[in-house]
Structures are given as structure tokens and as C-alpha cells.
Amino acid sequence: MRTAQACILTLAVAVAWAGASLFAQHDTAADIEDGGRVFQNTCANCHGPDGDQIAGIDLGRGQFRRPMSDQDLIQIIRNGIPGTPMPAGNFSEEQAARVVAYLRSVAASKRSDTAVGDASRGHALFEGKGACLSCHRVNGNGSRLGPDLTNLGQLRRFVDLERSLLDPDAEVLGQNRFYRVVSKDGVTTTGRLLNLDTFTVQMIDSREQLRSFVKSDLREHGFIEKSPMPSYKDKLTAQELADLVSYLVSLKGKATP
Ligand code: HEC
Ligand code: HEC
Structure with missing residues (x-):
């Protein structure tokens, strides 16, 4: 008392x-x-x-x-x-x-910060309603489509993380930019660029498959400006956002391949 x-x-x-x-x-x-x-x-x-x-x-x-x-x-x-x-x-x-x-x-x-977050509620959101694992990977779980977030808390500040969720287009890190190729017969593939050299393009597509293309077989290819990461601006309450960011800040493990 x-x-x-x-x-x-x-x-x-x-x-x-x-x-x-x-x-x-x-x-x-x-x-x-x-x-x-x-x-x-x-x-x-x-x-x-x-x-x-x-x-x-x-x-x-x-x-x-x-x-x-x-x-x-x-x-x-x-x-x-x-x-x-x-x-x-x-x-x-x-x-x-x-x-x-x-x-x-x-x-x-x-x-004036948002509500105080709760990392364990954020964790549940991340794996449940937020479906973040459908694109991201943490400690070996989840998809390779988006960046691995295992040690995100060591790399980013609170405000940056909040912005990533609300306005993903604002700043996309070089290594996270998405690539798009269109083959001569009109098939479009997008994914995370792994390698680009004079003759070929390699990327991870949305089904997490490693894809390799010969540039001379392509009608067009280039970076996508818009982030594939959806904005959560109208999808999360202020409390949910604070919980998620608290969880992300707590991610300080080593990224697993
Ligand atoms: C050499 C280390 C040191 C430096 C440098 C220092 N502090 Fe402190 N400060 C302390 C310690 C230790 C205490 C706790 C004293 C206690 O109550 O036992 C303290 C206490 C305080 C308190 C009182 C807090 C309370 O709850 O009673 C304030 C206010 C404070 N410091 C502000 C400052 C500011 C502002 C500066 C810079 C201008 C500063 N301190 C520089 C070590 C330091
Ligand atoms: C449709 C796939 C997709 C979903 C779903 C998704 N993301 Fe993303 N996310 C991405 C991609 C791709 C990037 C990299 C491009 C960028 O930064 O915008 C990214 C970037 C991020 C970043 C910035 C990473 C950095 O290194 O700065 C954070 C933080 C993030 N996502 C968190 C989340 C959280 C939390 C969720 C769930 C609420 C989520 N994402 C859902 C695809 C997704």
C-alpha cells in the first residue's frame, strides 16, 4: 500500500x-x-x-x-x-x-508518445492478427520475403520503428528495396533482390523461391519505389502499435540464416 x-x-x-x-x-x-x-x-x-x-x-x-x-x-x-x-x-x-x-x-x-507498450502482447500480435511472419523472419521462424527482424532492436530506434509501420514508403533501406522483372512473354515477378550483374538478376520471389533471370530474356526490370510492406496506420490501435514497437525493440538476438 x-x-x-x-x-x-x-x-x-x-x-x-x-x-x-x-x-x-x-x-x-x-x-x-x-x-x-x-x-x-x-x-x-x-x-x-x-x-x-x-x-x-x-x-x-x-x-x-x-x-x-x-x-x-x-x-x-x-x-x-x-x-x-x-x-x-x-x-x-x-x-x-x-x-x-x-x-x-x-x-x-x-x-506525448503513444501509450506504453507491452512487448508480450506485441509478440502475440506479430504472430497472430498482424501476420508479420508471412513476410518477416524472427529467430528462424517465418518468411524470407521481407527483412529478417531478429536483431532489429539493436539497429533501430523507437521512432524509426514506429514510422516503418505507419509509413513504410518513407524510407526503404537500400538492401530492402524490391525488384520487378517482366519477361518477354509478359510474366511479372517481384521479389527481394539478391544479386544483379551484367547479365543476370537473382531474387527471392513472393513464394520464397530463389529465381534467376537472364537479362536478355526480359522485357523490363528495375527497382520498385513503393514498399511492399503494408502501412498499418488504420489497421492498428495506438495501443496495438505501442505493443508491437515494444516487441520489435526487444528483438536483440542474432539473425539466423
Ligand atoms: C559524478 C556523477 C554525476 C554527475 C556528473 C551528475 N550526477 Fe546527478 N546524481 C548523481 C548521483 C549518484 C545522484 C544520486 C544522489 C543521491 O541521492 O544519493 C544524483 C542525483 C541527481 C539529482 C537528484 C535526483 C533525486 O531524485 O533526488 C538530480 C536532479 C541530478 N542528479 C541532476 C544532475 C544533472 C542535471 C547533472 C549535470 C549537470 C548531474 N546530475 C551530474 C551523480 C552524478
Ligand atoms: C506483405 C509483406 C509484409 C508484411 C505482411 C509485413 N511486412 Fe514489414 N516489411 C516488408 C518488406 C518487403 C520490408 C522492406 C522494405 C521496407 O523497409 O519497407 C519491410 C520492412 C519492415 C520494417 C523495417 C525494417 C528495417 O530494417 O528498418 C519493419 C520494422 C517491419 N517491416 C515490421 C513489420 C511488422 C511488425 C509487420 C506486421 C505488423 C510487418 N512488417 C508486416 C514486408 C512486409
């Missing part, structure tokens, strides 16, 4: 802090950028690049061990916390306020 109350209190403090505007009227983009530089050069050494590496403290989400106003924060940044490893910094009031402005802007951008 006590922990539940403490949790609610922390949350309330966090929300109030992220929304506080004590200094907001003075924050310019340049202030925030400057604060960000100080943060990454100084604070990140101990607090981590996202500010969440010290237990119980998540600077980028406005979560603290003690209740904290902007003025308290500025005090701590300038004077440290005596008797703890949190050092005093050689900062003016204005410099410290810029670090606070930076942290508030980070907190605000996180708050």
Missing part, C-alpha cells in the same frame, strides 16, 4: 513537473540546445544519455527520489547533493536553468 501511494505521488510530481512553466517563457530553442549540450557532456557520464541510469531517478521523465521544483533542480545542478556522489557543477543560474529547460523539453516529448 505504501509503495502504491509512493508511486502515485512520484507520478503526480512527474506530471506536474513536466507541465510546470516557471521558466518556460524564457526557454528558446537555443537555450534548450545549449542545455542539451551541457547535459550530454556532463550529466550523461553518470546519469546516462537518457538520464535514467541511476536507480529511482529518470531525469528525462521528471522522475526523482525527492519532490523537486525547478528551483530545487537548479540548486542541485549548481551545488550538488552533499554527502552523495552528485557533484557541484561550476554553472551560473542561467546555465543551470538551461539544463532544466532541456530536461523539461525531453519530458514533454516523451509524454
